[in-house]
Amino acid sequence: EEQEEDVLRDLRLFLRYVTESLAQDRRFKAFAKPVDTEEVPDYTLVVKAPMDLSTLLTNIDEQKYVTVDEFVCDADLIWKNALEYNPDSDPMDRHIRHRACALRDALRSIIRAELNEGFQRACEEIRASR
Numbered sequence: 001e002e003q004e005e006d007v008l009r010d011l012r013l014f015l016r017y018v019t020e021s022l023a024q025d026r027r028f029k030a031f032a033k034p035v036d037t038e039e040v041p042d043y044t045l046v047v048k049a050p051m052d053l054s055t056l057l058t059n060i061d062e063q064k065y066v067t068v069d070e071f072v073c074d075a076d077l078i079w080k081n082a083l084e085y086n087p088d089s090d091p092m093d094r095h096i097r098h099r100a101c102a103l104r105d106a107l108r109s110i111i112r113a114e115l116n117e118g119f120q121r122a123c124e125e126i127r128a129s130r
């Protein structure tokens with residue numbers, strides 16, 4: 001009903017705020033858009049579920065997420081994929097892995113600082129009722 005749509009609208013606002021906070025950080029530029037599979041032809045062989053910050057925003061607008069945890073599952077793909085695809089000891093790989101870990105930590109930190117636990121429970125009630 002109306003109250004549920006009000007909660008989910010607030011969830012979308014919160015998730016956009018989290019995603020845009022990350023997208024404006026220059027450290028995370030490599031995570032802003034999908035990895036170009038023409039530039040990197042073996043990427044989809046290694047990474048089964050590509051994800052990036054622009055795709056998160058599209059998913060939010062398409063009302064894919066009913067809880068913060070569902071969003072975090074997709075957002076975690078961004079840094080997990082980077083660790084998986086860039087495992088080597090060369091400086092380039094080490095650099096993107098360092099940024100992937102910084103993205104992981106920034107994501108958790110923004111959510112812990114800004115998410116009201118009562119609001120998260122209201123979202124989980126809606127998910128359980130559907």
Ligand SMILES: COC(=O)[C@H](Cc1ccco1)c1ccncc1
Binds near residue numbers: 035
């Ligand atoms: C999330 O971005 C990536 O995983 C690509 C993989 C990649 C390899 C070659 C071109 O792109 C990346 C981009 C920038 N620096 C390192 C790796």
